[in-house]
Amino acid sequence: xxxxxxxxxxxxxxGRSLRLSCAASGFTFPDYGIHWVRQAPGKGLEWVALxxxxxxxxxxxxxxxxxxxxxxxxxxxxxxxxMNNLRAEDTAVYYCAKSGESKNLFQxxxxxxxxxxxx
Amino acid sequence: DIVMTQSPxxxxxxxxxxxxxxxxxxxxxxxxxxxxKYLAWYxxxxxxxPKLLIYWASTRESGVPDRFSGSGSGTDFTLTISGLQAEDVxxxxxxxxxxxxxxxxxxxxxxxx
Numbered sequence: 580x581x582x583x584x585x586x587x588x589x590x591x592x593x594g595r596s597l598r599l600s601c602a603a604s605g606f607t608f609p610d611y612g613i614h615w616v617r618q619a620p621g622k623g624l625e626w627v628a629l630x631x632x633x634x635x636x637x638x639x640x641x642x643x644x645x646x647x648x649x650x651x652x653x654x655x656x657x658x659x660x661x662m663n664n665l666r667a668e669d670t671a672v673y674y675c676a677k678s679g680e681s682k683n684l685f686q687x688x689x690x691x692x693x694x695x696x697x698x
Numbered sequence: 699d700i701v702m703t704q705s706p707x708x709x710x711x712x713x714x715x716x717x718x719x720x721x722x723x724x725x726x727x728x729x730x731x732x733x734x735k736y737l738a739w740y741x742x743x744x745x746x747x748p749k750l751l752i753y754w755a756s757t758r759e760s761g762v763p764d765r766f767s768g769s770g771s772g773t774d775f776t777l778t779i780s781g782l783q784a785e786d787v788x789x790x791x792x793x794x795x796x797x798x799x800x801x802x803x804x805x806x807x808x809x810x811x
Contacts, residue, residue: 614800623804623805624740624742624748624791626798626799626802641799674747674748679753680753681736683736683795683797683800684750684753685740685748685750685793686759687750688747688748688749689747690746690747691747
């Protein structure tokens, strides 16, 4: 079955960097785009970014442009979210999600990893 | 950006009764090229990640009970739970996948009355 496992979260000071990983299994990884969606404590869902199936295209929300970048290693079924210049408002649980019938649909989700940006 | 507005913020329904959640998009999410509505519904139970319930506004994801149904036009959509069960207590979100940035409604919390 489809499995997505995030890792790399933790507590980091404002302005510092963190790299999240998403390990995938149970599907043909190179065929699907992978999204990151975040959820601040007690709040709703916010889409963060998408990397296309081949890694050649990335899309992200305005609030992270220039600070967050995505990459993927299709030989290892991994996606990475590099987060630089972190801000307090980036504090959230970060989920990776596999696209579905549409590339912008979140068909399967990981359990999430918590990022806390605090001094 | 397409703004998604859900109502109500919360509702309490008796077991076995119907729950109705509304979602409005600030612009149409109906794609003229394929006549498909780019609208999905997710369920999030406490401490869990969201789960896809409905896509293309009315197509149930595999394994989702048929008491969950979706409907709607280009801008106004509804998620209906016919015969609420205890395990349906959750927050429900609508999402447009018509274009980026992908956006969600604020969520509707469903509880048992």
